[in-house]
Amino acid sequence: MKKSFIMTTVASAAVVAAALGTVATTGAQAASSADAKGVERAISAARAHGSAFGLDADQGLSARSVATDKDGTTHVRFDRTFRGLPVVGGDLVVHTDASGAWKGVNAASSSVRVGSTSPAVAATTAATTAAATADFTVRTSSPTLAVYAYGTPRLVWKTQVDGVGAHREPAGKVVFVDARTGAVVDAWATELNDAGTGNSLYLGTVTIQTTLSGGSYQMVDATRGNARTEDGNNGSTSSTSGTLFTDADNVWGNNSNSNRQTAAVDANFGVGATWDFYKNTFGRNGIKNDGVGARSLVHVGSNWVNASWSDSCFCMRYGDGDGVSYGPLVSLDVAGHEMTHGVTSATANLAYRRESGGLNESTSDVMGTMVEFTANTTGDPGDYLIGERFSLKTPAKPLRYMDQPSKDGASANCWSKTVGSLDVHYSSGVGNHAFYLLSEGSGAKTINGVSYNSPTCNGSTVTGIGHDAAAAIWYRALTTYWTSSTTYAGARAGMLSAAADLYGAGSPQYNATAAAWSAVSVN
Known part of the structure; x- marks a missing residue:
């Protein structure tokens, strides 16, 4: 996401990841690869220390992902079952050393036991x-x-x-x-909707990857897991599939909404930029780290001012906006934001509720912002504004401001006991503010022509470490320490552990992480 650093001692996120030497596998790979031994060791260690987090003989563990550091430390993310039933909020990450000895656990819940697994309600x-x-x-x-x-x-x-x-x-x-009682216990959205920025309508001429098949070019990117871009046809269905874009001469769109291909170019480019960001920065091969590309559906709905990620169809959907205040939502930070929902689902799986939901949204804003910075386009240079590019207002009005989230009129600058009761797009302000402060520090400054003036909630002065290092710490925490129930306090703890892993406990980066979270009242 960002290329400059305030502290010259900070390495880039890619260099940090390489230095740590973390290797990750997911899904079936975790069960069939050499990491199977690490899983066995982690299960053994978890069983031996199960009393610390409520693990007993009635519970099963299923490995979701495995990551091994260069020093042999292994982090295995598990899902739990109780008497054969899946446990929502039972996920945990078990940490063992090179010999398989216990190093600790991050558990979403300490108790999953229920008295009966027989329902009284049909x-x-x-x-x-x-x-x-x-x-x-x-x-x-x-x-x-x-x-x-x-x-x-x-x-x-x-x-x-x-x-x-x-x-x-x-x-x-x-x-x-x-x-047992029939009462509604909890609920949250599964179509994760959010607005972003804009690309090819907004970036001019860009290069996209397509596939020649049967004498016609298809908008299928074989270099990025066969990611597809389809026309949702503004249909009234749930749009789990659309019409694949094809073209005779491999020249797509006309930089205008008058050609339906134009929005598809934007989405295609944004997906490619996001894929490249994750691969080049963190070594992650696609959303699930399995090399499989997602589908993008543009022209979804009618006057829909939104975009979304769906786990069920493994796809993104983009609305055309209302044509008055907002244009099509096919932008760089939108693509980065929505694809990151998929990454979050495949890793910490932050529940889309209360503080974990705000952290989920903030993670997408953070990585969507980083996609803008790393893509480094002239039409949409990196910034800490969310949704400014597809605004049709003059001057453009962003949806969210990372340096001072409250400027949108609804988002929280600082943590409080009531943050969890806000809509997740507004409680995300706490995480967004912390990331901005960690990256750039407090006070007034201008970056890529945009003026910022970030306050702190405790009156402190924060010195940033650069967005690359901040993103490296955030990603490490997401994939290694956070669980589905992580709150902002847990986010701080996980990022401090990540900063210690990457840069050392007591390092400037570690201290800045602590300072940034304290500056948004997370202590």
């Missing part, structure tokens, strides 16, 4: 209850039995509700219905 009743909570047109409501472990553990019907919103955009939420 699945059909739960489906109806969950559907009634939706503020969109419901198409399906599908319950499965699970244990909900955020707070007091409960047997629940985990119910996925999908449908269509007011602008014909895809809509969805997961609703947890107590399987």
